[in-house]
Amino acid sequence: MGKAIIQLAGIKIYRNRRPVLDIDNMTVTAGEMVALAGANGAGKSTLLQVINMLLPYQQGTLTLFGQDAAKYGRENARFYSAMMFQETLLVRGTVYDNVALPLKFRGCPDSQIAEKVTAALATFRCQHLARRQANQLSGGEAQRVGLARAIVYQPQLLLLDEPFAALDAASRTAILSDLRQVAMQNKLTVLLVSHNFNDVLYFAERVVVLEGGRIVQDECPEAVLRRPATQAVANLVDMDNILPCQVECSGSSVMIRLPGGIEFSKNAPAPARPSACCLPGDAIYILNQSPMRECRPFITLNGTISAITPGIGAYKVSIKSSCLALTLRAPREQTSGLSLGDNIEVGFNPDEIQLV
Template sequence: MHNIILEVSNLQFMRGKQQVLDIKNFGLHEREIIALIGPNGAGKSTLLQIMALLLKPTRGILTYRGIAVDSRNALAIRRRMAVVFQEPLLLNATVYENVATGLKLRGVPREEMKKRVDRWLEMLGIAHLAGRRSHQLSGGEAQRVSLARAFVLEPDVLFLDEPFSALDFPTRLSLLKELDKLLKDTGIAAIFVTHDFSEVPYLTDRVAVLKNGRVIKTGSFEEIFKVKPRRENYLTSLYRVFESDAAG
């Protein structure tokens, strides 16, 4: 196993008087892809946002490559990450301009920016859409733009918060297969939040199950579900995992 790239310790997050997260330790290794699953309200998206430095925990320590994140280094570390949400959240601009946005904010020279944007438009099969406005895109096209906008930053860690849940099955399957190849080719570590865990075997090395704000199990797909991928009804398997009293 590679070194840990990102880790939370003694993490707690409160929303008012309600405890949303209480996690003793959870980490992501270099080149690893983790699926974060759990019932509604388990805290999956909240954990993702904290690890992506979009939310500040109530208490706890987050370390990046062994260095504690604080107000002095948070921005620099945040720029080593990228996030893809369920909704693409594109600007009212062309596809090219959307993909280039993060590079502009980072002050990347124009020639380098064009080279990187063109590369990722091509890699995600949307080079022909470079001049199209965002409102003219289909759902699948818009999410490809969102992925290109993330990959063009060449992040160390990619966070994916149910990025394909609004797409039809053929589009979702196509993007899952492409994303799997891109992550493996680039070596980018990723945390993938999903409600549809039929997506899990396509991408992930490890599964983490959240329930009531706690990580109750981690392991491979087979270890968590006690089945080989795609050989048993996933809903039955998931129900068994969540109802089990056994903790990780």
């Protein structure tokens, strides 16, 4: 494990005597690319502001770069870290002037500023904008310039509070791709707040999910996507199927009952008082297609196709039975012979079910 860049222990923030942030334990090591995810009001931006010493905390300990933040204060955080918000906050003047500002604030010799600014602009492919006025930039251009300004003095930690939220999907993907490459090459530690889970999947190696100011899940993106810890996390990742269920526990086994008399057992620990189960769409198979019949054990049901939605990489097929509605995802070639109103048999393996 690498050197700890951020350590939080027992951090609490109260507003009107109510806790808005309650972090028992969280550590981020050098070179990690971490996404902070959660619904609006979950505490993501609050946590980022605490880490950047913009917001005081009432309890707990924050350690930054191996030093107690309460003792070494705001200046230490500023020296080793950079933060970007949704608004780029570029000042009046040229792009070059904006990117040079952090170097001037830190007393960098004039003889080195031009070289560092040029290199930072080139890193995010915006060196051609150097003489452009900052107020004449497009949204994507402004964000690239903002990133160049953030990394020009080579910080150890980059904090990003949804800076790409207003950009179109193609622009976000391009910028995140460049940022990921820069972070990996320079072993830069990055914390990214984003409401778009596609951004999280594309960029992060680890996802910390907040709910009500607390960490409810801290895993790799794939685990969060397929096995959400709570129903709120399932909604956040746009889980295809969140089904009401009844659960009976017996030792290490649980009996799960779905509407319409569908029931099956599963050897896995259940969370306290589960009220629903999650099932990814790509874990549901079309059993009319003979190769899939060999994949057992399966829970099967018959239904009618109510919608077919094209997508890149996979089509979404909505199925309604007398008791249950399901959405499956399948490659285009597996759906080419299907039509609205067709009767279809589908199945899934109980091991793919996640109780929440």
